[in-house]
Amino acid sequence: MRRVRNLIVVLGDQLTPTLSSLAAADPARDRVLMAELQDEATYVPHHKKKIAFLFSAMRHFAEELRALGWSVDYVKLGSPENQASFTAQLAHAIAAHRPERILVTDAAEWRVSQEIAAWQALFSIPVDRFPDDRFVCSTPAFRAWAKGRTQLRMEYFYREMRRQTGLLMDGDAPVGGKWNFDSENRKAAPVDIFMPRxxxxxxDAITAEVLSLVQARFAHHFGDLAPFWFAVTRADAEAAFAAFVDRALPQFGDYQDAMLTNEPFLYHAVISQYLNCGLLDPLRVCRQVEAAYRSGKVPLNAAEGFIRQIIGWREYVRGIYWLKMPGYERSNFFGHTRELPGFYWTADSDMACIDAAVTQTKEQAYAHHIQRLMITGNFAMLAGVDPHALHEWYLSVYADAYEWVELPNTVGMSQFADGGLLASKPYAASGAYINRMSNYCSSCGYDVKQRTGPMACPFNALYWDFVARNRTKIGGNPRMAQTVRTYDNFAPDERQRIAESAANFLANL
Known part of the structure; x- marks a missing residue:
C-alpha cells in the first residue's frame, strides 16, 4: 500500500465537505478516516434513533466524499477492523498507512479534544489541528467578547452577532427598530390550529442496514427506533429546511413556546440534529430565513426568533462551554443531590406534562426548547435533582444533543446550577405557567388550581418549596425578589402546608 501523506480524521459531527481539515488537504494525495465507534455510542446510553441517525449520516457522508474524489477508510461497527475508540482506531490506521501527518478539525466536545491533544506525543507524528470554522463566532473571539464583562448575557452577544453578520440589519440599526421580538413569541396554540409536520x-438501503445494526447491538438503549424518518443526507436535510421555511416558519414566531398533547413538533423546524452534525450550515439557513422575511413571506417576529436561536443562543452556549470547561459540568449552585426519577425513562409519573414530554422524547428523540426547559428541566430543579444526572439524561435522549450545546443549556439555563453566569434568573415555574402555555393540565389527574394537598399539581407546592429552601440564594436576584416576598407574606399555616405537600410528594419519588 502506498504511503499516505496526510491522514484526515473526520468525526461523526463533522459531516461537512468544506471542513477545515479537508480544506487543508489534497484528495489526490491524502486519505480520510471515519469510524463508527462503540465508545462514542455508549459513553452515555444514547437514544437508538440518535445512534442510527449519526451512523447513517456518516455512511452517506463517506459516499459524498468519495464522489468528490476522496479516498475514505470507513470502518463500520462490527467490522474486524473496528477498534472501538478514536485513539485505537487511529493507531490501527497509522500502522496500515504510515502517514506523514495527522490532520483533524478541533472536536466540539472537551473530552474528545483532550483525547486528540494526546495523539502527537502518543504516535510521534505531527498532528495539525484546525479550528472548526463552521461557527459564526470563534472560540478566541468569544473569549475576547467575554473578557472583563461582569455579566455574560446572551442578548448583548446576540447583538454583536447581528452586527457582524448583517442579518436583519438596516445599516447600523436592527430591522423593525428592536433587536429582540421574544415578547411576540409566547402565544398558546389553539388545539384546532393547522400544524404542518x-x-x-x-x-434507503444504507439506513436500513444501520437500523438492523442498531436494533441488534443497542436494543437495551432508551427510545423507539421506528418509525425512522430523519434526513441522513445533505440534500434531504436542505429539503427538510426548505419545507419548514415554506410551511411552518410563518407561524413559528407566534407559537414557538406553545405545547400541545400529541403535537410534538408544532411549528418548529426540527433541524438542530442536522445543524449539529454538519449537514446544514447555520449561517446559510439564517440567510434563507432573512430572505423569506425580506420577500414578505414570513413576519419579522418569526424570522428574528429563528435567527436569534442560531446566531444568538447556539453560538453563545458554545462560547460559554469552551470558556468554562473543564469543571462546568459539575456546577451545582443549589447543592441538589436527588437521583433522577425513574419516570424520566418510563413516562409513568402521573403528571400529564412530564409523561407527554418523556413519551415524545422516547418516540422521536426530540422535544422542543420549552418542553426541555419548563417541563423536564423545571421539575428537576424544583425537586432538587442533581444537575449532572439531568445533564447526562439530556445528552442521552436527544438526537441533537452534544455536550457543547446541551451542557450549558442544562447547567446554566435549565438548572441555574452555575449560579447565574448564563441565565439572569432560575427558570422556575408553578403549574400555572404550564397551564397557560399548553393543554396538558386538562387531561391530568392532578388539579393545577390547587397549591397543596394530595391532588394538587406537584409543580405548585414544589415551586414554593423551592423558593423557601433557596430564599437566601435567590432573594437578592432582582427577578426573584418579588417571588420571595410573596412567599414571605403567606400565612404560617399555608407555608406549613406547602412544606408538607412537597415533602410527601418527594418522599414517593
Missing amino acids: PSVFAP
Missing part, C-alpha cells in the same frame, strides 16, 4: 424520509 416535518419532512419525512423513508430509509
